[in-house]
Amino acid sequence: AQSVSQHNHHVILSEAASLELGCNYSYGGTVNLFWYVQYPGQHLQLLLKYFSGDPLVKGIKGFEAEFIKSKFSFNLRKPSVQWSDTAEYFCAVNARRGNNRLAFGKGNQVVVIP
Amino acid sequence: DTAVSQTPKYLVTQMGNDKSIKCEQNLGHDTMYWYKQDSKKFLKIMFSYNNKELIINETVPNRFSPKSPDKAHLNLHINSLELGDSAVYFCASSHLDRETFNYGYTFGSGTRLTVV
Numbered sequence: 298a299q300s301v302s303q304h305n306h307h308v309i310l311s312e313a314a315s316l317e318l319g320c321n322y323s324y325g326g327t328v329n330l331f332w333y334v335q336y337p338g339q340h341l342q343l344l345l346k347y348f349s350g351d352p353l354v355k356g357i358k359g360f361e362a363e364f365i366k367s368k369f370s371f372n373l374r375k376p377s378v379q380w381s382d383t384a385e386y387f388c389a390v391n392a393r394r395g396n397n398r399l400a401f402g403k404g405n406q407v408v409v410i411p
Numbered sequence: 412d413t414a415v416s417q418t419p420k421y422l423v424t425q426m427g428n429d430k431s432i433k434c435e436q437n438l439g440h441d442t443m444y445w446y447k448q449d450s451k452k453f454l455k456i457m458f459s460y461n462n463k464e465l466i467i468n469e470t471v472p473n474r475f476s477p478k479s480p481d482k483a484h485l486n487l488h489i490n491s492l493e494l495g496d497s498a499v500y501f502c503a504s505s506h507l508d509r510e511t512f513n514y515g516y517t518f519g520s521g522t523r524l525t526v527v
Contacts, residue, residue, distance in 0.1 A: 329513070329514050331516070333518075335452075339520070340501065340518050340519060340520040340521050341454075341501065341518040342518075343516070346514075348513045348514070349513075385452050387454065391514055397442050397444075397459060397461070397466070397467075397505055397507065397514070398456055398459065398467055399444075399456070399503075399505075399514075399516055400456070401446075401453075401454040401455075403451070403452070403453050404452045404453070404454075406452070
């Protein structure tokens, strides 16, 4: 079964700083990759996803992620964060020819200080 | 128009009680899921149904029983609630484009269950 690792669970940074969250997955086959955001007290919202094509994916709210197949990675980036980016960020993966299971990493809690 | 709706949003109940959480999706998706988010925010899949058929059943106590009367509904019934069942439960649905293998997942707003 596929699994996902996210490092640096707690990230604290100031507004206008750049953000990069690492995500590595473990699975031998072809995968689809996702980043979700969960604002305090709210449900999961899709930031971006990769399923084919250009490995550099642009999502909502100025986020982007790059799929590097050789490194089994799908890191999330934002060049300049805002206070409103304070949230929990989850990387997720599913197997292209699997049972639709979406496996999540443990999340990164990001706090942006004004 | 809520795409994946769960009820109730909050549920506080005593240990030993039996409770149900309902989920409905109006997206025409063929697969539905239940995820549990614990106090550390970790999201773990519990069940998945495809066209009313159970396809994923993780290691979940058999006090938890999903029921899918049709492909637009997936309800979660929990018997003999325990303190450790306190969590946020998310319902989700998905659709697969079989040409591009582009999966689209949509999550409900969650049900915060507190067992006292």
